[in-house]
Amino acid sequence: MEELHQAKAWELMEMMRRREVSAAEILHSVKGRVESVEERVRSYITLTLDQAERAAREADKALAEGKDPGPAAGIPMAVKDVLCTKGVPTTCGSRILENYTPVYDATVVSRLRREGLTMVGKANMDEFAMGSSTENSAFGPTRNPWDLERVPGGSSGGSAAAVAAGEAVWALGSDTGGSIRQPASFCGLVGLKPTYGLVSRYGLVAFASSLDQVGPITRDVRDCALLLSLIAGHDPRDSTSLEVELPSYAEGLEGGIEGMKVGVPRELMQEGLTPGVRECVERCLSLFRELGAEVEETTLPHLDYALSAYYIIAPAEASSNLARYDGVRYGLRVEGEDMLEMYGKTRAAGFGAEVKRRIMLGTYALSAGYYEAYYGQAQKVRTLILGDFRRAFERYDVLVSPTSPTPAFRLGEKVEDPLAMYLSDVCTIPVNLAGIPAISIPCGLEDGLPVGLQIMGKVLDEATLLRVARAMEEAIGFRERPQVGRGVG
Amino acid sequence: MGGYEAVIGLEIHAELKTRSKMFCSCDASFGGEPNTKTCPVCLGLPGVLPVLNRRAVELAVRLALALNCRIAERCIFHRKNYFYPDMPKNYQISQYDLPLGLGGHLDLETEEGPFRVGITRVHLEEDTGKTVHMSESGRIHGSEYSLEDFNRAGVPLLEIVTEPDIRTPEQARLFMQELKSIMEHLEVSDCKMEEGSLRCDANVSLRPRGSSGMGVKTEIKNMNSFRALYRALDYEISRQREILENGGEVVQETRHWDADANVTTPLRTKEYAYDYRYFPEPDLVPLELDRGFIDEVRSSLPELPAERRRRFREEYGLPAHDAALLSSSKAMGDYLESAVAAGAPPKAASNWMLGEISAYLNARGLEIGDLKVTPDRLAELIDLVEKGTVSVTMAKSVLEEMLESGRRPREVVEERGMAQISDRAELERLVEEVLEENPKVVEDYRKGKEKALGFLVGQVMRRTGGKANPRMVSDLLAQRLGGGS
Numbered sequence: 001m002e003e004l005h006q007a008k009a010w011e012l013m014e015m016m017r018r019r020e021v022s023a024a025e026i027l028h029s030v031k032g033r034v035e036s037v038e039e040r041v042r043s044y045i046t047l048t049l050d051q052a053e054r055a056a057r058e059a060d061k062a063l064a065e066g067k068d069p070g071p072a073a074g075i076p077m078a079v080k081d082v083l084c085t086k087g088v089p090t091t092c093g094s095r096i097l098e099n100y101t102p103v104y105d106a107t108v109v110s111r112l113r114r115e116g117l118t119m120v121g122k123a124n125m126d127e128f129a130m131g132s133s134t135e136n137s138a139f140g141p142t143r144n145p146w147d148l149e150r151v152p153g154g155s156s157g158g159s160a161a162a163v164a165a166g167e168a169v170w171a172l173g174s175d176t177g178g179s180i181r182q183p184a185s186f187c188g189l190v191g192l193k194p195t196y197g198l199v200s201r202y203g204l205v206a207f208a209s210s211l212d213q214v215g216p217i218t219r220d221v222r223d224c225a226l227l228l229s230l231i232a233g234h235d236p237r238d239s240t241s242l243e244v245e246l247p248s249y250a251e252g253l254e255g256g257i258e259g260m261k262v263g264v265p266r267e268l269m270q271e272g273l274t275p276g277v278r279e280c281v282e283r284c285l286s287l288f289r290e291l292g293a294e295v296e297e298t299t300l301p302h303l304d305y306a307l308s309a310y311y312i313i314a315p316a317e318a319s320s321n322l323a324r325y326d327g328v329r330y331g332l333r334v335e336g337e338d339m340l341e342m343y344g345k346t347r348a349a350g351f352g353a354e355v356k357r358r359i360m361l362g363t364y365a366l367s368a369g370y371y372e373a374y375y376g377q378a379q380k381v382r383t384l385i386l387g388d389f390r391r392a393f394e395r396y397d398v399l400v401s402p403t404s405p406t407p408a409f410r411l412g413e414k415v416e417d418p419l420a421m422y423l424s425d426v427c428t429i430p431v432n433l434a435g436i437p438a439i440s441i442p443c444g445l446e447d448g449l450p451v452g453l454q455i456m457g458k459v460l461d462e463a464t465l466l467r468v469a470r471a472m473e474e475a476i477g478f479r480e481r482p483q484v485g486r487g488v489g
Numbered sequence: 490m491g492g493y494e495a496v497i498g499l500e501i502h503a504e505l506k507t508r509s510k511m512f513c514s515c516d517a518s519f520g521g522e523p524n525t526k527t528c529p530v531c532l533g534l535p536g537v538l539p540v541l542n543r544r545a546v547e548l549a550v551r552l553a554l555a556l557n558c559r560i561a562e563r564c565i566f567h568r569k570n571y572f573y574p575d576m577p578k579n580y581q582i583s584q585y586d587l588p589l590g591l592g593g594h595l596d597l598e599t600e601e602g603p604f605r606v607g608i609t610r611v612h613l614e615e616d617t618g619k620t621v622h623m624s625e626s627g628r629i630h631g632s633e634y635s636l637e638d639f640n641r642a643g644v645p646l647l648e649i650v651t652e653p654d655i656r657t658p659e660q661a662r663l664f665m666q667e668l669k670s671i672m673e674h675l676e677v678s679d680c681k682m683e684e685g686s687l688r689c690d691a692n693v694s695l696r697p698r699g700s701s702g703m704g705v706k707t708e709i710k711n712m713n714s715f716r717a718l719y720r721a722l723d724y725e726i727s728r729q730r731e732i733l734e735n736g737g738e739v740v741q742e743t744r745h746w747d748a749d750a751n752v753t754t755p756l757r758t759k760e761y762a763y764d765y766r767y768f769p770e771p772d773l774v775p776l777e778l779d780r781g782f783i784d785e786v787r788s789s790l791p792e793l794p795a796e797r798r799r800r801f802r803e804e805y806g807l808p809a810h811d812a813a814l815l816s817s818s819k820a821m822g823d824y825l826e827s828a829v830a831a832g833a834p835p836k837a838a839s840n841w842m843l844g845e846i847s848a849y850l851n852a853r854g855l856e857i858g859d860l861k862v863t864p865d866r867l868a869e870l871i872d873l874v875e876k877g878t879v880s881v882t883m884a885k886s887v888l889e890e891m892l893e894s895g896r897r898p899r900e901v902v903e904e905r906g907m908a909q910i911s912d913r914a915e916l917e918r919l920v921e922e923v924l925e926e927n928p929k930v931v932e933d934y935r936k937g938k939e940k941a942l943g944f945l946v947g948q949v950m951r952r953t954g955g956k957a958n959p960r961m962v963s964d965l966l967a968q969r970l971g972g973g974s
């Protein structure tokens with residue numbers, strides 16, 4: 001029989017409500033996992049087991065009294081350390097915020113608290129969510145539970161690794177260019193980047209404001225739908241959050257995909273795919289047909305420019321968003337002779353190489369005389385990409401592609417080669433530029449490493465996206481689990 | 490001015506009178522212990538997002554409409570990026586190429602006739618905090634450390650930029666007075682220069698008279714009053730003229746008005762070529778102002794100072810000069826209207842306000858709002874004079890008491906037993922007495938010595954301790970003496 005820490009959240013919810021298991025027992029199992037694997041996996045920056053225990057006790061007390069403690073109660077969760085948690089350090093994986101403790105909860109966190117949030121800890125990440133491997137964390141890399149010599153992906157690598165390794169049952173990540181989907185893909189999990197504006201960004205420490213979204217990393221599509229319904233919805237504190245009526249994402253999951261039209265953008269199936277990834281995705285295309293969907297190759301010509309546009313827009317916004325880390329009010333301060341020297345020394349010591357690189361890129365792209373050539377041009381490309389997707393979705397219900405061109409790569413393999421690292425997100429980035437939702441589900445293995453299938457949907461059509469993902473999950477039947485190094489499992 | 494004329498443009502910042510700040514719900518009022526009016530949003534803590542205050546937008550639209558601007562139906566906010574410790578995010582949310590109001594004007598009435606100043610733009614932005622340097626001078630040089638107060642950080646600010654249409658310091662002062670008055674009438678800003686809720690910088694250049702080119706300009710900062718504005722511009726124009734007349738070249742720079750030394754001096758900061766790296770604020774959605782909203786604001790605009798001035802002239806029959814003075818501040822105009830509504834003839838109320846009352850306020854550095862005398866009590870005092878209960882001289886003394894205590898004039902008059910003797914029989918009796926006692930003076934008068942009459946009036950007044958109605962006494966004497974000749 002499977003252990004509690006390996007179960008899905010919805011299974012545990014049902015078991016708790018049938019009184020077959022207590023929240024305390026679930027947490028105990030997860031805690032045991034943390035004790036046995038965390039030293040090797042390093043999913044977390046800060047553990048909050050005391051808080052989790054209190055939450056589990058409250059969940060059990062409520063259940064004993066016949067009350068509903070909320071869907072998040074007793075389900076151990078990893079929260080990416082980019083989300084502000086009141087009273088719990090929030091570092092963003094950066095030296096500059098090493099000792100920073102927020103005075104408020106991010107909206108998603110406070111929504112989950114109302115539903116019984118049982119938070120195991122704050123998950124490791126690439127510094128300020130900039131990276132695709134979690135190697136850019138100031139607190140050391142997280143390792144992939146499927147192969148400890150490999151990266152878990154990034155930037156939400158800690159969140160994904162925690163769920164894959166059984167150190168949490170589900171997790172929150174954030175996705176600016178693939179930071180939920182790519183680690184979900186590398187760790188054999190489900191990861192969803194919602195429509196821009198569906199989930200509040202209030203309390204999500206900004207990397208690139210026009211691209212960032214919070215989303216779930218889970219073990220299956222049903223958990224993903226459940227967690228999405230807990231965090232989605234209008235927030236008056238976020239002006240970019242959309243005021244829309246939310247469907248019940250979990251309800252329509254089993255509706256099937258017969259008669260649906262699936263487009264496969266040629267531009268996302270080009271060179272750079274490993275044979276295993278190509279094979280897995282092609283197998284998925286056959287499964288789509290078997291399930292009664294119509295599959296067709298299509299073209300979104302401007303996707304070829306997505307990566308270039310992204311690496312202008314995201315750094316430009318980041319250069320401004322990260323200006324506040326100056327040593328004046330909070331976070332790290334390195335004293336200097338005068339204010340300017342203090343700024344310089346603080347930021348030199350507080351930021352890592354990738355963050356500095358992107359601040360410089362972004363500052364340059366916004367500079368007088370270069371703005372039109374870079375930022376202006378990138379925004380035009382973004383509009384064209386949006387147009388491509390809009391036209392594609394007139395024909396297709398969903399679009400599919402690999403989530404990442406390769407399975408998890410080795411630690412250190414791409415650290416010295418930023419461009420190679422950036423290419424890791426080539427399939428996921430267009431989605432953020434267009435603001436549409438996309439999900440990654442596991443669709444097979446290549447040399448024992450998980451491969452992800454990316455399904456992209458129409459704006460605010462998460463319901464269809466999840467239904468398609470659920471049908472494919474069933475058809476693919478991915479059951480493998482990581483071993484977390486030899487002898488542990 | 491010799492062969493040169495000045496070309497002056499103003500850049501004005503006014504804090505809007507909203508209850509809460511521009512992007513958060515913090516109290517936007519002035520004062521308070523440092524950093525008590527702050528929250529995660531206006532402190533720029535990690536993860537926070539701005540939410541636009543609709544009231545700030547409404548106030549901005551009001552002013553933009555009053556300045557005859559075109560209101561953009563869709564405008565956006567930009568980030569203005571630069572590092573300064575009083576700015577929590579190290580960028581300011583401002584407007585750039587799509588401001589809220591464009592292309593307006595303000596018409597001024599000067600002694601030389603009407604005068605129009607173009608308004609380039611009106612836009613919304615957030616204010617910064619305040620840096621306090623901990624040194625004896627309060628300046629950064631020599632200070633060991635500095636403190637930040639973020640109470641003002643995020644207060645909504647309106648920026649108004651004029652075309653370089655102003656030619657003299659006097660026009661600049663007039664413009665500012667009129668703008669301040671308009672903002673007061675619209676109730677969009679407190680306009681207190683000393684509290685920094687109204688600030689003004691100026692661009693000044695000189696060019697040969699008749700030329701349409703532009704000379705090298707300097708930017709003048711730190712003008713904290715209308716008087717400072719006038720004097721700083723006056724100084725700067727002479728300074729530049731002297732340079733040009735001696736064949737020199739004006740250096741383009743920012744200069745600081747030193748009110749103590751009466752000079753402008755170059756700002757001694759290192760010269761940075763600031764590149765603000767403006768880009769659209771991704772945390773805010775474009776601001777859509779539909780026609781309906783704009784029309785609603787337009788139709789709710791109150792009477793503006795120019796209209797009020799005209800009404801004071803035409804309906805109240807006040808001279809242009811008085812009408813202008815009384816409508817220059819909203820509070821003055823309101824006071825006058827209240828006094829008139831309480832029954833005072835406009836001209837009399839105006840005379841008292843511009844005379845004794847203004848003198849009293851000026852001497853004490855007070856404003857009309859500080860006055861203890863309510864408009865209806867001024868009206869009552871005027872009524873006492875009109876009815877002849879007190880003389881004008883007595884009324885002035887009553888007003889003195891009222892200014893200090895705020896009491897009712899009738900009360901003061903009764904308490905002091907000041908009521909004028911206007912009883913005809915009583916006065917006739919006194920006149921008889923005086924005539925009997927001064928036969929020689931009466932004779933002098935009859936011989937044509939006009940001054941003798943004054944002496945006789947004085948005698949009657951003396952007997953009544955000054956309370957006799959002097960006009961009646963004078964009439965009675967003239968009648969009595971004339972009748973007897």
Ligand SMILES: [Zn+2]
Nearest residue numbers: 513515528531
């Ligand atoms: Zn605030």
